[in-house]
Amino acid sequence: xxxxxxxxxxxxxxxxxxxxxxxxxxxxxxxxxxxxxxxxxxxxxxxxxxxxxxxxxxxxxxxxxxxxxxxxxxxxxxxxxxxxxxxxxxxxxxxxxxxxxxxxxxxxxxxxxxxxxxxxxxxxxxxxxxxxxxxxxxxxxxxxxxxxxxxxxxxxxxxxxxxx
DNA sequence: ATGGTGATTGTTCAC
DNA sequence: GTGAACAATCACCAT
Numbered sequence: 219x220x221x222x223x224x225x226x227x228x229x230x231x232x233x234x235x236x237x238x239x240x241x242x243x244x245x246x247x248x249x250x251x252x253x254x255x256x257x258x259x260x261x262x263x264x265x266x267x268x269x270x271x272x273x274x275x276x277x278x279x280x281x282x283x284x285x286x287x288x289x290x291x292x293x294x295x296x297x298x299x300x301x302x303x304x305x306x307x308x309x310x311x312x313x314x315x316x317x318x319x320x321x322x323x324x325x326x327x328x329x330x331x332x333x334x335x336x337x338x339x340x341x342x343x344x345x346x347x348x349x350x351x352x353x354x355x356x357x358x359x360x361x362x363x364x365x366x367x368x369x370x371x372x373x374x375x376x377x378x379x380x381x382x
Numbered sequence: 383a384t385g386g387t388g389a390t391t392g393t394t395c396a397c
Numbered sequence: 398g399t400g401a402a403c404a405a406t407c408a409c410c411a412t
Contacts (some may be wrong), residue, residue, distance in 0.1 A: 261412050283392035293406065306406050310389035315393070329392095336393080386411090393404085 279334035284328040288320070289313045300327035 282290070283307070292313045317325075 280394060282404060283394095286405060287388070290405070297407095304408050305388070305406085307387095307389040309406075310391090312390090314390035321397045324397095332393080339394095384412095387409090388407105391404100391411105395400105395402090397399095 277346055278339055281339040282332060284325055284332040285314075285317050287331050287335070288317055288325070288328040292316065 289309070293309050296309045296312055297303070303309070
């Protein structure tokens with residue numbers, strides 16, 4: 219049923235909220251366990267829309283979670299078995315279901331990769347922040363051509379040899 | 383034409 | 398410490 223997306227024009231973002239509302243029921247259970255203390259939220263992170271508004275090409279996106287790493291591979295397989303299935307939701311649900319079926323050992327490789335991804339993210343983030351600082355520091359500096367940050371410093375010594 | 387949404391879970395950030 | 402948003406993906410619909 220695609221009717222669900224009948225009217226998104228109402229308010230784009232609200233759609234997500236509705237979605238989360240559904241999950242809220244499920245999460246509510248575990249949420250209750252965690253908190254008792256309601257954290258005052260002075261101001262949460264800027265709206266994601268606002269983020270896009272900035273559209274900082276330099277800002278590194280968050281590294282994929284192990285689940286996402288697994289999902290990327292799972293998507294390919296899923297699409298091969300279900301080429302007719304169009305829609306991310308189907309793969310998402312299927313992937314999530316299977317993911318829960320995996321054991322830590324099976325998830326291990328995905329987690330390992332995700333961890334490494336985070337390392338790379340840290341580097342990108344450091345460079346990103348540095349650049350941000352640099353721009354501010356040399357804001358008055360017209361000749362920025364002076365120094366360019368090398369976005370590419372690839373260390374090709376990435377070899378994973380897992381020998382149990 | 384463009385972008386926003388839908389679904390999954392994990393990670394990350396900020397207060 | 399906890400809450401909340403965001404990370405990819407792909408086709409489709411509304412503005």
